[in-house]
Amino acid sequence: MAEKIATREAYGNALAEFGDRYDIVVLDADLAKATKTEIFKKKFPHRFFDCGIAEGNMISVAAGLAAAGQIPFASTFAMFAAGRAFEQIRNSIGYPHLNVKIGATHAGITVGEDGATHQCNEDIALMRTIPGMTIINPADAVEACAAVEAAILYNGPVYLRFGRMAVPVIFDSSYRFELGKGVKMADGTDLTIISTGIMVDMALTARDLLANEGISARVINIHTIKPLDTEIVINAAKETGAIVTAEEHSIIGGLGGAVCETLAESCPVPVCRVGINDTYGRSGKVPALLEIYGLTPAKIVEKAKTAIALKKA
Amino acid sequence: MDTARLNELKEIATEIRVGIIEAVYSASSGHPGGSLSIAEILTYLYFEEMRIDPKNPKWEDRDRFVLSKGHTSPGLYSVLAERGFFPKEELKNFRQADSFLQGHPDMKGTPGVDMTTGSLGLGFSAACGMALSAKIKGADYRTYAVLGDGESQEGQIWEAAMFAAHYKLDNLCAVLDFNGLQIDGAVVDVMNPTPLDEKFKAFGWHVISCCAHDFEGLERAFNEAKTVKNKPSIIIADSIKGKCVSYMENQAAWHGSAPNAEQYERAISDLRAL
Numbered sequence: 001m002a003e004k005i006a007t008r009e010a011y012g013n014a015l016a017e018f019g020d021r022y023d024i025v026v027l028d029a030d031l032a033k034a035t036k037t038e039i040f041k042k043k044f045p046h047r048f049f050d051c052g053i054a055e056g057n058m059i060s061v062a063a064g065l066a067a068a069g070q071i072p073f074a075s076t077f078a079m080f081a082a083g084r085a086f087e088q089i090r091n092s093i094g095y096p097h098l099n100v101k102i103g104a105t106h107a108g109i110t111v112g113e114d115g116a117t118h119q120c121n122e123d124i125a126l127m128r129t130i131p132g133m134t135i136i137n138p139a140d141a142v143e144a145c146a147a148v149e150a151a152i153l154y155n156g157p158v159y160l161r162f163g164r165m166a167v168p169v170i171f172d173s174s175y176r177f178e179l180g181k182g183v184k185m186a187d188g189t190d191l192t193i194i195s196t197g198i199m200v201d202m203a204l205t206a207r208d209l210l211a212n213e214g215i216s217a218r219v220i221n222i223h224t225i226k227p228l229d230t231e232i233v234i235n236a237a238k239e240t241g242a243i244v245t246a247e248e249h250s251i252i253g254g255l256g257g258a259v260c261e262t263l264a265e266s267c268p269v270p271v272c273r274v275g276i277n278d279t280y281g282r283s284g285k286v287p288a289l290l291e292i293y294g295l296t297p298a299k300i301v302e303k304a305k306t307a308i309a310l311k312k313a
Numbered sequence: 314m315d316t317a318r319l320n321e322l323k324e325i326a327t328e329i330r331v332g333i334i335e336a337v338y339s340a341s342s343g344h345p346g347g348s349l350s351i352a353e354i355l356t357y358l359y360f361e362e363m364r365i366d367p368k369n370p371k372w373e374d375r376d377r378f379v380l381s382k383g384h385t386s387p388g389l390y391s392v393l394a395e396r397g398f399f400p401k402e403e404l405k406n407f408r409q410a411d412s413f414l415q416g417h418p419d420m421k422g423t424p425g426v427d428m429t430t431g432s433l434g435l436g437f438s439a440a441c442g443m444a445l446s447a448k449i450k451g452a453d454y455r456t457y458a459v460l461g462d463g464e465s466q467e468g469q470i471w472e473a474a475m476f477a478a479h480y481k482l483d484n485l486c487a488v489l490d491f492n493g494l495q496i497d498g499a500v501v502d503v504m505n506p507t508p509l510d511e512k513f514k515a516f517g518w519h520v521i522s523c524c525a526h527d528f529e530g531l532e533r534a535f536n537e538a539k540t541v542k543n544k545p546s547i548i549i550a551d552s553i554k555g556k557c558v559s560y561m562e563n564q565a566a567w568h569g570s571a572p573n574a575e576q577y578e579r580a581i582s583d584l585r586a587l
Contacts, residue, residue, distance in 0.1 A: 025449060049445065049480065057438045057472035064442020067420065067428055069373070070449065072442075088435055088469075096420050096429040 002168035007197075008105040010141035011162045012036025014148035015073060015103075016043045022152045027062055027074045029055045034164075035075040035105045059085040059102070063092035066099045071152060074100060078107035078161060082123035093157045094130040101151045102159045107137075108248035109276060109293055110165040110198065112286045119281035125253025127159045128226050134179070135226040137161040137247075137255075139200035140170045143223055146177030154179060163248070165286050167198050180224045182232035188218035191307050192236035192243050193300060196222045196255045199246035199274070206246075206300035217304060228258050230266070237267040242307035244272050246300050251275040270310035272303040314532055322528050325395060326356040327587050330557055332391030332404050334584070338577040340408035343416070346567040348388035350492040350525060350552040351459060355392040357531045358457055367397040370424045376454050377443045379428040381436030382461035382490065383417040384569065389426070390414050398425035434467030436460075437487065441477045444485035444545075455539075458487045463495030465506040471516065477545040478517030486538040487547040490525060492554035494565040513547050525552030559583050 015026055016039045025047045032038040032050065041048035051058035055076050062074040074081070081104040082089070093100045104123060111119045127135050136151065136158060138144035144162060151158040185200065186207055195203035200221045207217045218240055220232055237243060243263065245256035256273035263269060276293055290296055314322075329352045337343035359365070363376040380389045387407065394401040399413075406412035413422040417431025427443070430436035440458035447454055464470060477485055489509060497503045506512070510520045519541040523530040531550070538546035554568070555561025558580045572580055 047449070051476060052472075052479075054469075054472035054475070056434070056469045057441075057476055060435045060438030060469070060473075061442040061445065061476060063435075064379075064428065064439035064444075065446050066442075067439065068377070068443045068446035068450075070446050087432060088438075091429070091432045092435045092439060 002170065004166035004168055005141035006164060006166045007138050007141060007144040007162040008036045008164060010144035011103055011105065011148060011160070012039035014145040015040035018149055018152060019044045019047065022071065024071045024073060024152060025049065025065060027051055027058050027072055029053055029058050029076040029080065031076055035103065037075045037103070055080045055085045056088045059088035060092040062100045063096070063098050072100055073103050075103040075105065077118060078104035078120035078123040079118055082126045082159065083120055086126055090130050094133055097132050097156055099155050100157050103162065104159060105162040106164045107161045108163060108197070109281045109289050109295065110163050110248060110286050112164065112289065113283050115283035116280040121250045121276040121281065123161065124225055124249050124255065125257065128253060128258065132156060133226060134158045134224065135161070136224050137197045138223055139197055139221055140167060142169060142171035142173070142175050143177060146175065147223065150177055150179045161197065163198060168201050170201050177223070180227050180229060182229035183221040183223070184232065185219040185221050188216040189240060190216045190242070191304055192218040192220060192240045193246060193304065194220045194222055194233060194236065194243055194255065194259055195246040196225060198248050199295065202295070202297045203246050203300060205297040206304065209297055209301050210304055215304065215308065222255055225255055225258060228262060230262050233259055233262050234267050237263050237269040242270050242311040244274060244300055244303045244307050246274040248295055249275055251277055270307045272307040274299050274303050314529055319528055322356055322360060325360055326352045327584055328395055329356055329388065329391045330584050331581065332394060332401065333387040334558065334572065334577065334580045336387040336390060336404040336407035337571045339405040341571045342408055343387050343571055344384040344569045345387065345558070345571070346494065346554040346561060346564070347382060347461060347490065347492060348385040349556045349558060349561065350554045351385060351388050351490050352556065353526050353528060353531060354459060354488055354490065354550060355388050357528060357535065359392045359396045361532070362535050363457065364454065367425065370398060374452065374454055377427045377440070377456040379436045379440040379443070379456070379458040380418055380430055381440065381458050382433065382464050383430030383436060386416065386418050389418060393425040433461070433464040434469030437470055438473040438476070440485060441473050441482060444477070444482040445480055447484050448480070448482065456485050458485070460487055460489045462489060462491045462493065462500050462506065462509070463503070465489065465509060466504050474513060474516040474518065481543045482545045483542050485545040486535065487545065489547060489549045490552050491549055492552045494554045494563070494568065496565065496568050498565050510549055517544055519544050519546040521546060521548045523548055523550055525550035526556060557584060557587060
């Protein structure tokens, strides 16, 4: 059994680690314990600023900090960053292309017991519509840490998406993260599962299940959802002829949407989407929610067979 | 302030008002009322108060300015042009598709614009971020923000007000242009935000009141703000919307509409008669 670490934990640790090397400042909106920015706060109290429960102000303050040459990380839950503060992100950060990093934790359904108001399944879709926004959705703690450093080194707005739940560590220390580049996790010929975040690990499990039935699946990890690595997506369509997308996000406007848009214009092949099916979440234990909302290796297998059938039809 | 300088500033303010009318008339759109009401405030800031260099608009040690009520960009563009950040002829291209003078201020495109604004409430927070950055770096530049009275209806204004006081941003000086009118009518009728002085005091600010059109009063107010330690200052400046263009004064209708040819001539003649 692989070690499990929440990507938000990796985020907090990364901020504290990189605080030594890079001149970053961190903002939070009364959720430092949950977003794990508290780890940074303990080490660098003079570079940490709690904004209280006022996310819109926090985002625009971050814009002012960046305009004055700082590299601010603004953290809160995805719902209150991409959701509540959408307009501040769009107008204060996106439009002037300021060097603000938004550390959005508790994304997706795996928030669990807090339920629908706090389960943000729309953030990727919202952020994708902002011109010039970079969106990173790491699959594990190693990738999350690497993504934080890549965001620091990149000059421009970045939306970093992290989860609450501890998830298996799938990369080792030799992993090299490249912003905007998809990662071929495993090769295959019958279809490609294009996955992101916590669904990457499930996609690998689904690949094993499909192999048992004689189906060969390629698995791709898209950590950078925008700008999308269209080359790896189009090559997958050309070479395997059928696609399943898998994400802990609405099937509308997220990775599935981005892949469909790319392939419809460049290489139309059947695409079946695994994600939240245009509905709200609910309270519950995470494993139960993943079953209810169909974020499982079994659902990926089911959609894979549908995609292959469509390819043959 | 000696009389000669006072007269110079008055002349500059008139030129800025002419620029506002030229810009809005050329564009056939824009926001003259709240631009005219801040002409003296902008003149004082850009010709007396702020440490700036028009030849080096991105100078790291410059004082920062944020027009949080970004729709009054004609006022900002006019003062920037008058101060030499770009040629005054550019004002005639305001709001045109090939111009760098956007309807609302764009820090990426316009020399001298320190923050992109237009959506009300956001600029004030950004000014707090700039002032906080100076505190972090130990830099001695000051940050100025001009807000609207109607803008104070935005919740984010009060989020920012809390933030600035909490972090003791005494290097931040806001000016609230209290002209009393917004698009839908009198501010107190649309959604009464008063008493603004008591509200800002309650939020931990040092509050100064003055007349927005009196340079000596503005000088006293800005000087007082610089002496205040451990808290931000706000100058609540009583103003007349549409000031110095007779038919625009105190008319909410001139918040966001442009004069026609005849009205343009009357506006210029009003201003040339000053």
